[in-house]
Amino acid sequence: MRSNARCQEVERFGWIRDSTVQEAACLTFVRATGVDPVAAGFGAVSGHARALDFGEFCEEAYAQPYPVIGLRIVGDWVLVVEDNGLQGTRPEVLTRVSARTEALSVFWNTNLSTRFSYAVGGEVRTTFEALLPEFREGTRPDALEELREGLPWSALDSGNQAEGVELMLALAARITGQPLTPTWEEGQFLTFPVAAWPEDLRADPDALERLADRCPPGVIDALRAADDRARRRAAVAVARRAAELAECADHPVISAVLASADDPVMDREAISEAVREWTWLLHRHRATSKVRNQVRAAEVLRQATHDDPLAAVCASLSAAIGIRGLDAAELSGVVEDALGRA
Structure with a gap:
């Protein structure tokens, strides 16, 4: 049986269900002191930076045929937001932004897909779907197993994506020590269009x-x-x-x-x-x-x-x-x- 404390640890992120990005987003956290190197790791086009509030940023991201990111500092971490984006899930991005630090991303979309990824020192150590954490990939797939312990993964309803998002945000908070609150959408974000990195060249035995x-x-x-x-x-x-x-x-x-x-x-x-x-x-x-x-x-x-x-x-x-x-x-x-x- 889940304890009330454990339930509350996840349920405190229920506000995400009513947020602007409730249906599809990618939130990436990078332990860093400034936004510029993180933006560069995403492939940001620096000459097109703009300061926008969150609503304006989401409108801009929706209107463009290329990725758009919004960044702000949250404690010891830089938060990178994508409205209906996925750059933060890509190994081409995660390896770059984590090269001398650590990074994690929480992704969900309208197709009920989810993805939690964790990278350190330029390598993606573990990545998995919220509903299937037992099927982990990466250089150290079990890197977060101790931190995952106690969170109610087995109780997830396969048809309820929101529960999976809340659970991933709870795990993110355990790593960062910076749990997101509804106030994270307030104020200005530094936004950039992204010239996406080409996919890494990979082996293909077939x-x-x-x-x-x-x-x-x-x-x-x-x-x-x-x-x-x-x-x-x-x-x-x-x-x-x-x-x-x-x-x-x-x-x-x-x-x-x-x-x-x-x-x-x-x-x-x-x-x-x-x-x-x-x-x-x-x-x-x-x-x-x-x-x-x-x-x-x-x-x-x-x-x-x-x-x-x-x-x-x-x-x-x-x-x-x-x-x-x-x-x-x-x-x-x-x-x-x-x-x-x-």
């Missing part, structure tokens, strides 16, 4: 199989038999062809990354930053099909920088199929030519 319906069997077999040097050569060849077709092969960043193809580690950071900035500009300006093609070509090159040459060629091929004017048959020929060169 990458070749995923290409089976896009490339002839001979190409798949050749990639399977090739050594890593040949695979890297093929990935770069695909990226170069995409850049040529998109008329951006001479861009300083793209040409520099292509030129570093023989290095053990290509300049992934440079091309990742370029993809992030260019994607943001697509949101800000009405782009032509040529510009969109160039952004796609930059993403092909980013995929080609994957540490694993096989993953690099498979991912770059998949991304290149989205380039206007570049079809699977031509790409297969590019790969075959690259693999065939001594």
Whole structure:
């Protein structure tokens, strides 16, 4: 049986059911003394900062096609608010904002999805859904088990999202020592649009199989038999062809990354930053099909920088199929030519 004290610990967050963000939000807490490094970790566009009250911030977030964040200091922590956003759940963000500190996020949306995440020192230690905390992921999935003890996770009603949100906020308060109250919406927030970080490049053990319906069997077999040097050569060849077709092969960043193809580690950071900035500009300006093609070509090159040459060629091929004017048959020929060169 739950004690009254334990019930009250969760129920004190019942006010969230009537708040402006009752249906969907992400609240991220970062132990920090200032908002600027936290905003940068989210990918904030610093030149567009605005001070808004909470209602104005939510209206701005709803109106824009890109993420918008609001920040304020709460005790020893910086609170980052997203109205119907999810950047605070992404490992690309959590690893950055927690690099020299700790961070946690509480997420829920209108699809009844929830997520609690905790990161320290640049690694996501544990992350789980409110209704299924037994299915934890991360570098140390059990990192919060002692703190979770005593909270009524097993009593959650699968159809009542609000209970899960209140429970996650109670766990957050145990970590931060700063329980949210209804007054957190009062006053000004420092707000920024966000140029979202591209997804981290990840291993895909089934990458070749995923290409089976896009490339002839001979190409798949050749990639399977090739050594890593040949695979890297093929990935770069695909990226170069995409850049040529998109008329951006001479861009300083793209040409520099292509030129570093023989290095053990290509300049992934440079091309990742370029993809992030260019994607943001697509949101800000009405782009032509040529510009969109160039952004796609930059993403092909980013995929080609994957540490694993096989993953690099498979991912770059998949991304290149989205380039206007570049079809699977031509790409297969590019790969075959690259693999065939001594």
